[in-house]
Amino acid sequence: MSDNSTTHDRNRTSLYLLRRVWPLMAPYRRHLACLTLVVLLSIPLNLLTPLPLTLAVDSVIGEKPVPAFLQSVIPVGVHTSTAALLLLVCLAYVGIALCIHLQNMAVLLLSSYTGERLIYAFRHRLFEHLQRVCASYHEAHGPTDSVYRIQHDAASVKQIPIDAFMPLLKACCLLAGLAALMLAIDAPFAMVGLTMLPLLFWLTHRCGRRLRRQWSDVRTTETATVACAQEVLGASRLVKTFGREEHEQRRFLLHAMNWVRQHNTLASIGSGFDFMFGMSVTIGTAIALYIGIAHVKEGRLSLGDLLLLMAYMAQLAGPLDTVAKKLTELQSHLVGLRRAIAILDTAPLVMVRPD
Numbered sequence: 001m002s003d004n005s006t007t008h009d010r011n012r013t014s015l016y017l018l019r020r021v022w023p024l025m026a027p028y029r030r031h032l033a034c035l036t037l038v039v040l041l042s043i044p045l046n047l048l049t050p051l052p053l054t055l056a057v058d059s060v061i062g063e064k065p066v067p068a069f070l071q072s073v074i075p076v077g078v079h080t081s082t083a084a085l086l087l088l089v090c091l092a093y094v095g096i097a098l099c100i101h102l103q104n105m106a107v108l109l110l111s112s113y114t115g116e117r118l119i120y121a122f123r124h125r126l127f128e129h130l131q132r133v134c135a136s137y138h139e140a141h142g143p144t145d146s147v148y149r150i151q152h153d154a155a156s157v158k159q160i161p162i163d164a165f166m167p168l169l170k171a172c173c174l175l176a177g178l179a180a181l182m183l184a185i186d187a188p189f190a191m192v193g194l195t196m197l198p199l200l201f202w203l204t205h206r207c208g209r210r211l212r213r214q215w216s217d218v219r220t221t222e223t224a225t226v227a228c229a230q231e232v233l234g235a236s237r238l239v240k241t242f243g244r245e246e247h248e249q250r251r252f253l254l255h256a257m258n259w260v261r262q263h264n265t266l267a268s269i270g271s272g273f274d275f276m277f278g279m280s281v282t283i284g285t286a287i288a289l290y291i292g293i294a295h296v297k298e299g300r301l302s303l304g305d306l307l308l309l310m311a312y313m314a315q316l317a318g319p320l321d322t323v324a325k326k327l328t329e330l331q332s333h334l335v336g337l338r339r340a341i342a343i344l345d346t347a348p349l350v351m352v353r354p355d
Contacts, residue, residue, distance in 0.1 A: 014334055017334065017337050017338060017341055018160075020341050020344065021122070021157055021337065021341065024118065024121050024122055024125060024157060025118065025157070025161065027121075028114055028117060028118060031110070031113070031114040031117075032114060032161060032162075034110065035107070035110040035111060035114055035162065035166065036166060036169070038103060038106045038107055038110060039107055039166045039167075039169070039170050040169070040170060040173060041103050042100065042103050042104075042107075042170060042174075043170065043173050043174050043177055044177075045096060045099055045100050045103060046100075046174060046315060047174075047177055047178070047181065047312075048096050049096055049097075049100070049311070050307065050308050050311035050312070051092070051308070052089045052090075052092045052093040052096070053093075053304075053307055053308075053311070054304040054305065054307055054308040055070075055085070055089050055092075055304070056086065056089045056304075057302075057303055057304040057307060058302050058303070058304030058305070059085060059304075060082055060085055060086045060089060062302070062303070062304070064302055064304070066085070074088065111162050114158075114162065115158035115162045115163075116158070118157045118158045118161075118162075119154055119155055119157060119158050121157075122154045122157040122340070123150055123154045125344070126149065126150050126154055126340060126343050126344070127150060129343055129344055129346070129348065130146055130150075130343060132348035133343075133346050133347070133348055134347075134348075137346055142227050142230075142231070143230075144223065144226050144227035144230045144231075145223050145227060146343070148222070148223050148226060149339050149340050149342075149343055150340075152336065153219075153336035153337070153339045153340040154336075154340050155336065156333045156334070156336035156337040156340060157337070157340075159329070159333040159336070160330065160333045160334070160337060163326075163329070163333070164326050164329055164330045164333055165330075167322055167326050168322070168323060168326045168327070168330075170319075170322075171318075171319035171320075171322040171323045171326070172319070172323065174315070174318075174319045175197075175316065175319045175320070175323075178193075178312050178315055178316050178319070179193070179194055179316075181312060182309060182312050182313075182316075185301075185305055185308065185309055186292070186295060186300070186301055186305070186309060188291055188295075189288055189291050189292050189295065189309050189313075190309075192284055192287050192288040192291060193284060193288060193313055193316045195284070196280055196281065196284040196320070197320075199280055200277060200280060200281075200320055200323075200324065203273065203276055203277055203280070203324070204273075204277075204323065204324050204327050204328075207269060207270075207272075207273040207328070208327050208328065208331055210269050211266070211269055211270065211273075211328050211331045211332075212331035212334070212335065214262070214265055214266045214269060215266070215331050215332040215335045216335045216338075217262050218259075218262045218263060218266055219335055219336065219339060221255070221258050221259050221262045222259060224255050224258075225252075225255040225256055225258075225259050228251060228252050228255045229252060232248045232251075232252060270328065273324070273328070277320075277321065277324050278321075281317045281320060281321070285313055285314075285317065288309075288310075288313050289310065289313075292306045292309055292310065293306070
């Protein structure tokens with residue numbers, strides 16, 4: 001595409017893109033709402049996962065009474081018998097794992113069903129519109145660019161709501177749940193994890209802008225490389241007739257090497273971000289472990305509570321990592337959506353007047 005067209009694509013805001021694509025998503029809003037609820041079901045399951053181990057350490061191995069909120073649910077004969085309580089802990093562990101696997105299955109099935117239909121509807125709309133635009137558009141941009149946008153960029157209509165937004169929503173809700181539980185158990189321990197959030201947000205915001213610009217350059221380079229190959233192979237008879245094989249080889253390698261450089265730059269930005277993000281989480285976890293052990297020695301925490309907090313701390317790193325990676329992926333998906341919407345913004349050759 002031309003430089004002016006590329007700049008115009010980048011100037012489209014995310015809100016504008018979502019408004020343009022919403023009519024395609026609207027027929028599947030119930031599917032998306034159902035999928036969102038199933039995705040959010042994983043939050044209470046994740047919060048319950050370390051609880052059986054805590055009960056086993058404190059109430060089966062140790063002498064600590066069963067927590068008050070469980071005493072009203074568990075029969076008296078169970079929480080007063082070590083053997084019965086151990087059996088209950090094992091059954092709870094298996095039951096929670098079973099629910100997690102069933103929830104994962106439901107998410108995969110609903111994601112595939114809804115996402116592929118979204119892509120199908122978007123591709124149908126793009127292909128229909130491309131057949132109505134002026135032939136000069138195809139002559140100026142080439143068929144490869146349009147094919148790439150239909151085949152690859154159209155997938156962003158699924159990737160943004162299902163592959164990026166829903167995991168982001170789940171991660172943010174899980175962060176809120178973990179923060180609330182950790183503050184209720186041990187506030188100083190929880191504050192260590194919470195103080196990491198501003199730093200990680202700053203890292204994500206700074207790297208996100210660079211990644212968005214780089215992904216736009218990568219997509220443009222990929223399209224140019226494929227277009228060059230298709231142009232040369234499609235006119236191979238003329239290339240051989242005029243002895244232009246070496247010239248076309250050099251031209252293709254120039255595009256291919258530019259592709260390599262763009263992807264290497266992208267990998268450099270992403271790996272640097274992953275390193276800084278990972279080390280920040282690791283240092284915060286080490287500080288939290290020090291505080292937790294000190295509180296166990298002071299008698300402010302039981303060993304089971306420390307294990308529970310460390311499990312939540314480990315889970316805290318997971319949503320933070322998810323937020324960072326999904327925000328990074330979102331930049332790529334938004335670039336793809338911009339490129340696909342640019343087709344729909346091209347005026348058709350014949351405007352159909354409404355009745």
